[in-house]
Amino acid sequence: xxxxxxxxxxxxxxxxxxxxxxxxxxxxxxxxxxxxxxxxxxxxxxxxxxxxxxxxxxxxxxxxxxxxxxxxxxxxxxxxxxxxxxxxxxxxxxxxxxxxxxxxxxxxxxxxxxxxxxxxxxxxxxxxxxxxxxxxxxxxxxxxxxxxxxxxxxxxxxxxxxxxxxxxxxxxxxxxxxxxxxxxxxxxxxxxxxxxxxxxxxxxxxxxxxxxxxxxxxxxxxxxxxxxxxxxxxxxxxxxxxxxxxxxxxxxxxxxxxxxxxxxxxxxxxx
Numbered sequence: 001x002x003x004x005x006x007x008x009x010x011x012x013x014x015x016x017x018x019x020x021x022x023x024x025x026x027x028x029x030x031x032x033x034x035x036x037x038x039x040x041x042x043x044x045x046x047x048x049x050x051x052x053x054x055x056x057x058x059x060x061x062x063x064x065x066x067x068x069x070x071x072x073x074x075x076x077x078x079x080x081x082x083x084x085x086x087x088x089x090x091x092x093x094x095x096x097x098x099x100x101x102x103x104x105x106x107x108x109x110x111x112x113x114x115x116x117x118x119x120x121x122x123x124x125x126x127x128x129x130x131x132x133x134x135x136x137x138x139x140x141x142x143x144x145x146x147x148x149x150x151x152x153x154x155x156x157x158x159x160x161x162x163x164x165x166x167x168x169x170x171x172x173x174x175x176x177x178x179x180x181x182x183x184x185x186x187x188x189x190x191x192x193x194x195x196x197x198x199x200x201x202x203x204x205x206x207x208x209x210x211x212x213x214x215x216x217x218x219x220x221x222x223x224x225x226x227x228x229x230x231x232x233x234x235x236x237x238x239x240x241x242x243x244x245x246x247x248x249x250x251x252x253x254x255x256x257x258x259x260x261x262x263x264x265x266x267x268x269x270x271x
Contacts, residue, residue, distance in 0.1 A: 002071075003095035004047070005037070006030040006063060006125060008102060012145040014040050016097065019152045023159075025095065030062050031055065050091075063124040072096060072131040076138045096132040097142045100125045100180055107187045114191060114200055121184055129173050136170035137163065143176045179235060182210035216243065220254040229255040240269070 003025050007013050010033065017027055017037050027044040029037055037044045048054050051065040071093035074081040085092065101122040106112055132141035140161050142151060147169065154161055161169075190206035212235040222229035231253070233243035242262045247253065253261075 001094045002026045002028060002091060003097060004028045004063075004068070004072075004093050004128070005033055005097045006047075006128070007033055007097060007099045008122075008125075009099050009145065010036060012148050013037075013097070014042075016142075016148045016152065017042055017044075019156070020095070023155055028093070060123065063128055066090065068093070068128065069131050072128060072139055073135050074138075075135065093132075093139065095140045095142070096128055098125045098129050099143060099145070100129075100176070103180065103187075104183045107183070117187055122180070126177050126180065129177055133170040133173040133177075136166045140166050141169050141173045143169075143173045147172070179212050182212050185210055217253075219258065220252050222255045227255075231258055 001024065003017075003020050005013065005017060005027060006029065013033065014036065018040070021027060021042055027037060027042060028047060028050055029044050030047045034044050034046050047063055047065075047068065051063075051067045053065060055062045066088065067090050070085060070088065070090040074085050074090070074092060076082065076092065084090075101120045103117070103120045103122070106120040107117050109116075129141055129143060132139040140151065142148065151161065151165070151169075154165055186206060186209055187202075189208040190203045191200045192203050193200045213232040214235060216231045216233050219229040219231055221227055231243075237243045242258070242265050245261075245265075
């Protein structure tokens with residue numbers, strides 16, 4: 001079993017790599033992550049050793065290679081896929097651990113320039129995540145440090161990850177890519193070039209905005225008892241909004257309960 005690790009946020013990555021190594025998983029990594037793991041005494045192969053192709057263009061091209069994506073995308077249940085890997089000297093990759101360049105955090109900084117933003121658009125990371133998530137039956141893809149303990153525990157207990165876990169990780173991965181691309185679209189849609197201006201300006205009203213919502217709970221019923229409903233919040237909710245409130249008592253809420261509570265709260269906030 002092989003794991004490819006390429007992370008921007010290195011929170012918990014050493015502990016995860018140590019656990020994987022202890023379970024007999026071979027480690028592959030990129031750049032700074034590979035250096036960190038090697039400094040911790042872990043045997044790790046650089047991606048360039050696997051691809052036989054060096055990183056180039058200031059790190060813009062590292063993992064965009066058939067020996068990476070072939071190893072992620074090959075279906076183990078298809079003999080023709082496995083034969084193609086053998087013909088081209090490609091080994092499978094069974095676990096992918098990736099988190100992306102911090103685009104959202106970068107553009108949230110005061111004074112962020114368009115150049116800063118562009119340089120923090122990850123290309124290779126999302127490409128690998130999509131490949132691994134598409135092939136979820138054979139590859140586990142981790143995109144959040146919060147997933148590490150659960151994966152370690154299941155691997156230690158069962159020696160592998162079950163279909164339910166791999167599918168949940170795949171869904172989480174596609175959600176992360178969707179949110180990431182939405183943030184990029186939001187930012188770039190807000191950039192305006194004005195005639196004669198030395199630098200573009202950022203508009204408060206972008207040409208396009210992408211809504212991203214997370215389900216908080218199912219509701220007892222919709223506007224009427226025969227209807228169903230669920231309560232969602234914005235991915236980045238405004239402080240002091242109803243979605244950040246906590247229910248301390250009472251029965252499960254209905255759609256009308258939520259609508260009435262929101263109307264009452266907005267009235268109070270206006271004073």
